[in-house]
Amino acid sequence: MPSVAVIGAQWGDEGKGKVTHYLAQQADMVVRSQGGNNAGHTVVVGGEVFKLHLLPSGILYPGCRAVIGNGVVVDTEVLLEELAYLEGRGVDTSGLVVSDRAHLILPYHRLLDGLEEDDRAERRIGTTRRGVGPAYMDKNARAGIRMVDLFEPERLRAVVGWNVDRVNRILERVYDVPPVSAAEVLAICQRAAARLRGMVEDTSVLVNEALDRGQRVLFEGSQGTFLDVDHGTYPYVTSSHPVAGGVTIGSGVGPSRIGRVLGVVKAYTTRVGDGPMVTELNDETGERIRQVGHEFGTTTGRPRRVGWLDAVMLRYAARVNGLDALALNHLDVLSGMEMVRLAVAYELNGTRLTHYPASLSTLERARAVYLDLPGWPAFSPEIRRREELPGAAETFLQAIEQEVGLPLAVISTGRERGHTLILEDLFQPLERSST
Numbered sequence: 001m002p003s004v005a006v007i008g009a010q011w012g013d014e015g016k017g018k019v020t021h022y023l024a025q026q027a028d029m030v031v032r033s034q035g036g037n038n039a040g041h042t043v044v045v046g047g048e049v050f051k052l053h054l055l056p057s058g059i060l061y062p063g064c065r066a067v068i069g070n071g072v073v074v075d076t077e078v079l080l081e082e083l084a085y086l087e088g089r090g091v092d093t094s095g096l097v098v099s100d101r102a103h104l105i106l107p108y109h110r111l112l113d114g115l116e117e118d119d120r121a122e123r124r125i126g127t128t129r130r131g132v133g134p135a136y137m138d139k140n141a142r143a144g145i146r147m148v149d150l151f152e153p154e155r156l157r158a159v160v161g162w163n164v165d166r167v168n169r170i171l172e173r174v175y176d177v178p179p180v181s182a183a184e185v186l187a188i189c190q191r192a193a194a195r196l197r198g199m200v201e202d203t204s205v206l207v208n209e210a211l212d213r214g215q216r217v218l219f220e221g222s223q224g225t226f227l228d229v230d231h232g233t234y235p236y237v238t239s240s241h242p243v244a245g246g247v248t249i250g251s252g253v254g255p256s257r258i259g260r261v262l263g264v265v266k267a268y269t270t271r272v273g274d275g276p277m278v279t280e281l282n283d284e285t286g287e288r289i290r291q292v293g294h295e296f297g298t299t300t301g302r303p304r305r306v307g308w309l310d311a312v313m314l315r316y317a318a319r320v321n322g323l324d325a326l327a328l329n330h331l332d333v334l335s336g337m338e339m340v341r342l343a344v345a346y347e348l349n350g351t352r353l354t355h356y357p358a359s360l361s362t363l364e365r366a367r368a369v370y371l372d373l374p375g376w377p378a379f380s381p382e383i384r385r386r387e388e389l390p391g392a393a394e395t396f397l398q399a400i401e402q403e404v405g406l407p408l409a410v411i412s413t414g415r416e417r418g419h420t421l422i423l424e425d426l427f428q429p430l431e432r433s434s435t
C-alpha cells in the first residue's frame with residue numbers, strides 16, 4: 001500500500017512543503033484532510049514560485065489528482081481565487097476534486113473569527129482570522145453548510161437563510177455590529193456552485209479506489225501536532241486534527257490504509273501565535289535563528305517565535321501520531337553556532353518531566369533540561385550522503401534519533417529543493433513488527 005502521510009510534528013511551519021514536493025512528484029494523488037486556508041506553502045516548480053493556502057500541492061504536477069478531503073473547511077472565495085491564479089499562470093487545474101462532505105467557510109465565519117479574537121483580549125489565541133475556527137464550530141454544532149448543499153438550490157437557500165438569521169442574532173446582540181446579508185452569502189454560494197460543478201464528489205471513494213489499484217497516495221499534512229485541538233497546547237490550537245488520526249477521518253480512509261507516517265521537524269522549534277513554549281529563545285540567539293531561517297509567517301507575515309529543538313515534544317508527537325520516521329529541515333540554519341541545545345526533559349520544582357504535560361501552568365513554569373552539543377561549521381548544501389556532514393552535526397542528529405526513538409528518513413541540507421538527503425524510499429510499504 002504505497003501511501004505516506006506527512007505530518008507536522010511541532011507547531012506547523014516545519015517545512016512540510018519541501019518533503020511534500022519531493023513526494024508529490026512521484027504521487028498519483030495528493031490529499032488534504034483538514035484545516036483550511038490558514039495553512040500556507042510556497043512551492044517551486046520548474047523554477048516558478050507558487051504560493052498556495054488551500055489547494056493541495058499536487059495541483060501543480062501534471063497527471064496528479066489533487067483532492068480536498070471531507071475534513072477540510074473550504075472558503076470558496078479563496079478556492080476560486082487560487083484556481084484563477086493558477087490558471088492565469090498556465091497551470092491545468094482539471095485534476096482537482098473536492099469532497100461533497102467538506103464544510104464551507106463563509107464571510108460570517110471570518111467576521112466571527114475576528115470578533116471572537118478581539119473579545120478574548122489578552123486570552124487571544126492568535127488565530128489567522130480566516131474563519132477556520134467558527135466554520136468548525138458550525139460543523140460540530142450541526143449547523144454547517146457542505147459542498148453538496150451548493151448543488152441543491154432549495155436546500156441551499158433554506159440553510160443559508162437559517163444560518164444568517166442565527167449568526168445575525170449573535171452579531172447584533174453579542175457583538176453589537178451590523179448584520180450580514182443572506183443575499184450576499186447566497187450569491188457567493190451560487191458563484192461557487194457554478195465554478196465547481198463537476199469537481200465535487202465523494203472523495204473517499206476516489207482515494208480508496210486509488211489505494212486499491214496500488215497507486216501512490218500522498219496525504220499532505222497542514223498545521224502541526226501541537227496545534228491539534230485534542231493533542232495540542234489547548235486552547236492555543238487550531239480547531240481541527242493535524243495529527244495522523246485526522247488524515248483518516250478527514251479523507252475517509254481507514255487507519256490501516258496509511259503505509260507510512262512521516263513526522264516533519266525543524267532543527268529548532270518555531271511557533272506562530274500565543275501559548276507556552278518551553279524552549280523559547282527571547283535573546284540574540286533566537287533573533288539570529290529567526291533571521292537566518294527566514295522565520296516569518298507565509299499566511300500572515302508575522303515573525304515566528306523561535307526556540308531550541310525539544311525532544312519532549314517530539315517524543316509526544318511520535319506517540320500520538322505513530323510516527324515511523326522523521327524528516328528534519330533547516331539543519332543548515334544552525335551552522336556556524338558555537339553550541340546547539342536539545343531539550344531532553346523538563347524540570348519543575350525539582351521534578352523531572354519526560355512526558356509533555358497538558359497543564360498550561362506547568363508548561364509556563366517548566367524549565368527545559370538541555371543536552372548541550374558543539375556547533376558545526378557551514379557545510380555544502382550539495383552533499384549527497386549523510387556521512388559528508390560535519391561530525392558535530394552528525395552528533396546532533398544522532399542525539400535526536402536517540403532521544404526521540406525514531407530514525408531520520410530525510411535531512412534537508414539547504415534552502416533549495418534539491419538540497420535534501422532522502423535516506424530511504426518513502427513510498428515503500430513498511431514491515432511493521434507486531435510487538
Ligand code: IMP
Nearest residue numbers: 012013038039126127128237238272273
Ligand atoms: P486558526 O487555525 O486560524 O484558528 O489559528 C489557531 C492557531 O493555529 C494560531 O496560533 C495560528 O497561528 C495557528 N496556525 C493555524 N494554521 C497554521 C499554520 O499553517 N502554520 C502555523 N500556525 C498555524
